[in-house]
Amino acid sequence: MRASKLNFGSSGTLLLDLPMTSHRSISLFGIIPFLLIHGLLLGQPTVQAEQTAEPQPKRNPLSRIFSKKARPSPTPTPTSPAAPIELEQASKPQSRTSPPQSLYNLGRSGSSTVSAGENAAPTAHRRTQQQRTRATKSIADVSDRVKSAGKSESTTAPQTISSWLTGRKLVALTYDDGPHPTITPKLIELLKSKNTPATFFLLGQSVKAYPAIAHQLAENGFEVGNHSFSHPQLTKLSDEAIRRELAQCAELITSATGGAPIRVMRPTYGAHNERVRRIANEMGYKIILWDVDTNDWRKRTTDQMVATILSSATDGSIILMHDRYATTLETTAAVIDELRARGFTFVTVSEMLEQPRVAPNRK
Structure with a gap:
């Protein structure tokens, strides 16, 4: 079977x-x-096969990688309306955590740069702080030098000079607005007779009208200065007009006097500002004011003007008068002898400025 x-x-x-x-x-x-x-x-x-196959054999690790690749990608979940906004905000550059690349270039020579990593940012920050500290120190040093230079300027070479204390009792007679056809020649004779130097601040238009008198001033050793061409208030003019006024006057004086040096200028009405001072200095002039004013143009009497000079004159005084009034001629004759009797010495303005200075302007 x-x-x-x-x-x-x-x-x-x-x-x-x-x-x-x-x-x-x-x-x-x-x-x-x-x-x-x-x-x-x-x-x-x-059933028996399942029971006997309980211990799982070891699998190759690569099989998991390949199996993951083989898996289909999950279906994207729908996003809420706010999701695009969040993504947009996340895509914006974070300036706090990622400083611009140029920040890392500070203190580097050539084209080398520092990578923008976690260690680079603190390093660049420290470098920037060091540079700021050095710059602040440099500015402070420059500021100190400017301040010290300003102090030196105020005691040795001021922009304007109204007096010049030397400790030697020097005094300077100055006359504006000439030359005058009758007063100036008489004043020249008076000063010559008393061996008294003086400084004349000439108007260009007056020099143009009376060049021979201007020549006579220089020929007799008097100092000539620039007082503008037409006597405008310089502070109300443009820079170009200021230069033109001073240049025209200087040209006429040079021509009339045969090349007499012009080292000083006096602004009309004593009016000056930064522009006037700057332009005058650029043209090589020292700006001369005064500390004793006779006010002769106010038609004061001779006695009044003499009293003003004798009561106000001191070491380094610069006395203001105008060589166009008869009272000015009389006042000059009266004060020369008296001031000499008091121990004063007459000099031109430039001669006074050549002396060592012991104190700043009184005003």
């Missing part, structure tokens, strides 16, 4: 070889009771 055997037919029909003399084809549903009887339930080997 042959043993029982299970086979599947080509059509999926289960064939059971029974110990019979002939084959019989039965359906799957028909054989189930038979299998149950013989204890050959198909599910039992599967």
Whole structure:
């Protein structure tokens, strides 16, 4: 007798070889009771296989990588309306955490730069702080030098000079607005007779009208200065007009006197500002004012003017008068002898400025 055997037919029909003399084809549903009887339930080997296969064999690590790549990408979840705004804000550059590249270039020579990393930012910050400290110190040093220079300027070379204390009782007689056709020649004779030097601040238009008198002043050793061409208030003029006034006057004086040096100028009305001072200094002039004013142009009497001079004159005084009034001529004659009797010495303005100075202007 042959043993029982299970086979599947080509059509999926289960064939059971029974110990019979002939084959019989039965359906799957028909054989189930038979299998149950013989204890050959198909599910039992599967259970045993699962039980025996509990320990999982070690898998190759690369298989997980390949398996992840093979997985389909997850479907993106829908975003809320605020999501684009958050993404936009996140994409903006963060200036606090990422300083501009130029910051890292501070203190570097050539084209080398420092990378913008966590260590680079503190380094650049320290370098910037050091540069600021050095710059502040340099500014302070410059400021100190400017202040010290200003102090030196005020005691040795002031922009305007109203007096010049030397400790030697020097005094300077000065006359404005000439030359006058009648007063100036008489004044020249008076000063010559008393061997008294003086300084004349000439108007260009007067020099143009009376060049011979201007020549006479220089020929007799009197100092000539620039008092503008037409006697305007210089502070009300443009820079160009100021230069023109001074240049025209200087040209006429040079021509009339044969090249007498012009070292000093007096602004008309004594009016000056930064522009006037700057331009005059650029043209090589010292700006001369006064500390004793006779006010002769106010038609004061000779006695009044003499009293003013004798009561106000002191060491380094610069006395203001105008060589166009008869009272000025009389006042000059009266004060020369008296001031000499008091120990004063007459000099021109430039001669006074050549002396060492012991104190600043009185006003």
